[in-house]
Amino acid sequence: MIAQTNKALQGALDAIDLAVADCRHENAALIGAKCRGMLRGYDRLYRNAGYETLHVERLVTADLINPETQRTSRTFSIAGKIDIIAQMGNRRTIIDHKTTSEDISDPNAPYWRQLVIEGQVSHYALLAWLNGEKVDDLVWDVMRKPGISPKKLSKADRAAVVSSRKYFDVEMSTETLEALQVDERETLEMYEARLAHDCTTERPQWYFQRRPVPRMDNELLEYAGELWDHGQEILNTRNSGRNVRNSGACMMYGSACKFLGICSGYDQPDSDKWQRKQQVHSELELAGDGKDVLTNSRIRCFQTCKKKHYLTYELGIERIDEEEREALLFGTIWHFGLNEWWRFFHA
Numbered sequence: 132m133i134a135q136t137n138k139a140l141q142g143a144l145d146a147i148d149l150a151v152a153d154c155r156h157e158n159a160a161l162i163g164a165k166c167r168g169m170l171r172g173y174d175r176l177y178r179n180a181g182y183e184t185l186h187v188e189r190l191v192t193a194d195l196i197n198p199e200t201q202r203t204s205r206t207f208s209i210a211g212k213i214d215i216i217a218q219m220g221n222r223r224t225i226i227d228h229k230t231t232s233e234d235i236s237d238p239n240a241p242y243w244r245q246l247v248i249e250g251q252v253s254h255y256a257l258l259a260w261l262n263g264e265k266v267d268d269l270v271w272d273v274m275r276k277p278g279i280s281p282k283k284l285s286k287a288d289r290a291a292v293v294s295s296r297k298y299f300d301v302e303m304s305t306e307t308l309e310a311l312q313v314d315e316r317e318t319l320e321m322y323e324a325r326l327a328h329d330c331t332t333e334r335p336q337w338y339f340q341r342r343p344v345p346r347m348d349n350e351l352l353e354y355a356g357e358l359w360d361h362g363q364e365i366l367n368t369r370n371s372g373r374n375v376r377n378s379g380a381c382m383m384y385g386s387a388c389k390f391l392g393i394c395s396g397y398d399q400p401d402s403d404k405w406q407r408k409q410q411v412h413s414e415l416e417l418a419g420d421g422k423d424v425l426t427n428s429r430i431r432c433f434q435t436c437k438k439k440h441y442l443t444y445e446l447g448i449e450r451i452d453e454e455e456r457e458a459l460l461f462g463t464i465w466h467f468g469l470n471e472w473w474r475f476f477h478a
């Protein structure tokens with residue numbers, strides 16, 4: 132078991148390194164060090180949790196059905212990519228990975244309250260059910276992003292590392308030892324070792340939490356009804372062409388919506404800054420353009436701003452020079468590592 136786990140961790144670390152090498156973002160190496168440090172903590176905490184992996188990143192599709200009338204939509208189908216389907220004993224579980232900057236160690240923190248009504252796991256559980264693979268349990272697998280960054284070291288601390296060749300019990304490379312002769316700041320290798328120590332030994336519960344998500348059959352049926360209603364609303368909006376803007380959403384998530392230039396009249400969807408996507412759900416590998424497929428992200432986008440939904444999922448445009456935002460990149464690289472880790476526990 133231990134040898135397998137070591138392989139799991141090494142595979143995950145290698146996947147992170149590959150993702151970083153493939154990325155041109157200026158902070159890619161730092162993000163990679165964060166993900167590597169965190170994965171060491173994740174591995175230590177969960178390696179013996181007892182799950183066997185059945186599927187990693189499984190794309191699931193189904194018809195959109197009205198649960199009251201059993202009618203199948205003539206327009207829309209539903210889809211989603213389920214992070215992990217695992218089993219423990221004879222219980223099948225959907226495990227959904229999340230990253231956040233919010234507090235997750237307090238069970239009553241607002242983060243958890245919001246997740247009680249979050250539709251994402253209901254969407255996945257419904258998809259599995261419609262495919263004849265009803266699951267017994269749903270689990271949020273949440274990781275809080277590190278609050279610590281590479282720090283300055285005193286002369287004495289640097290001398291101690293050079294002398295012992297170790298930092299937080301990890302053997303340092305010659306490159307790090309040489310860098311300490313001229314640089315006062317931790318190298319990324321040192322930062323990774325300190326972060327791994329923090330999330331492994333000092334504060335694992337600050338960084339990692341897993342919580343079951345209760346969803347009864349009647350709740351899934353209620354969600355199926357809501358999904359049908361959303362489909363109807365999208366159809367009505369499509370037919371009327373009234374894609375109402377929501378100015379309250381323009382600065383959500385701490386930065387300007389990427390369509391602000393268009394909505395404020397400074398840009399046009401057909402300018403040379405934009406291109407049409409071949410398939411509007413960039414996170415899924417679907418046949419066709421995907422415009423008649425409902426996902427949880429799409430429903431959330433529609434609820435947030437109808438104009439944004441139109442530009443993203445109906446017109447289907449994206450910026451040609453779109454830079455990957457750092458928070459998104461962190462989530463992407465973390466997922467690469469996690470997926471590789473889970474693959475080593477295949478049943």
Ligand code: SF4
Nearest residue numbers: 376381388394436439
């Ligand atoms: S698409 Fe919606 S959220 Fe985005 S800028 Fe326009 S009105 Fe604001």
